Amino acid sequence: DIQMTQSPSSLSASVGDRVTITCRASQGISNYLAWFQQKPGKAPKSLIYAASTLQSGVPSKFSGRGSGTDFTLTITSLQPEDFATYYCQQYNSYPYTFGQGTKLEIK
Amino acid sequence: EVQLVESGGGLVHPGGSLILSCSASGFAFSSYVLHWVRQAAGKGLEYLSAISGSGDTTYYYADSVKGRFIISRDNSQNTLYLQMSSLRPEDTAVYYCVKVEWGTLRDSGGPLEDYWGQGTLVTVSS
Numbered sequence: 375d376i377q378m379t380q381s382p383s384s385l386s387a388s389v390g391d392r393v394t395i396t397c398r399a400s401q402g403i404s405n406y407l408a409w410f411q412q413k414p415g416k417a418p419k420s421l422i423y424a425a426s427t428l429q430s431g432v433p434s435k436f437s438g439r440g441s442g443t444d445f446t447l448t449i450t451s452l453q454p455e456d457f458a459t460y461y462c463q464q465y466n467s468y469p470y471t472f473g474q475g476t477k478l479e480i481k
Numbered sequence: 482e483v484q485l486v487e488s489g490g491g492l493v494h495p496g497g498s499l500i501l502s503c504s505a506s507g508f509a510f511s512s513y514v515l516h517w518v519r520q521a522a523g524k525g526l527e528y529l530s531a532i533s534g535s536g537d538t539t540y541y542y543a544d545s546v547k548g549r550f551i552i553s554r555d556n557s558q559n560t561l562y563l564q565m566s567s568l569r570p571e572d573t574a575v576y577y578c579v580k581v582e583w584g585t586l587r588d589s590g591g592p593l594e595d596y597w598g599q600g601t602l603v604t605v606s607s
Contacts, residue, residue, distance in 0.1 A: 420595050429592075471528055
């Protein structure tokens with residue numbers, strides 16, 4: 375199985391800040407990586423797929439980069455609604471494993 | 482509009498069984514792979530299992546549920562199931578059914594069309 379490791383596991387930031395979350399795969403997954411945002415009590419919402427393609431309706435403040443084993447999600451100009459937990463998921467091969475999540479909290 | 486509605490969750494004793502259902506609408510049900518994902522309270526997402534559109538092929542079972550959980554579907558009823566047996570306290574979680582064609586996305590490059598149910602809570606406790 376491909377292991378996905380996210381860092382950091384939690385992150386404290388202020389409104390207006392720019393943050394970057396990292397996701398590393400235990401083996402190469404090309405660009406078969408998606409990012410999700412999850413708020414308490416809600417199902418995850420997709421933000422990015424193919425490592426860098428913005429999902430329809432997602433604001434351009436979210437951006438993704440990477441290929442192979444190393445990926446990043448960057449969020450600029452943080453707003454209160456952006457404080458949530460973020461997950462990466464690889465879809466290179468079964469099982470389509472998730473990272474352990476990064477909880478973005480307001481400082 | 483695609484809709485996925487899970488049901489069947491509840492409180493069950495350790496060692497007990499439960500069947501979760503996911504009722505689907507708004508798409509050609511038998512044409513799509515469906516998945517189960519779970520999330521324990523305060524924990525991350527765990528990918529559990531997937532089944533082909535025809536129901537002939539199951540693609541994966543997480544080691545944590547292998548031999549205890551069975552994924553199935555009834556295409557005549559547009560319903561996905563997860564039969565859970567020998568339940569353990571660590572199976573306590575919200576269970577989501579998910580519609581997404583990851584294989585097609587790999588081949589085509591996009592767009593991503595993913596749909597999640599609202600989740601159903603399973604609590605395993607004495």
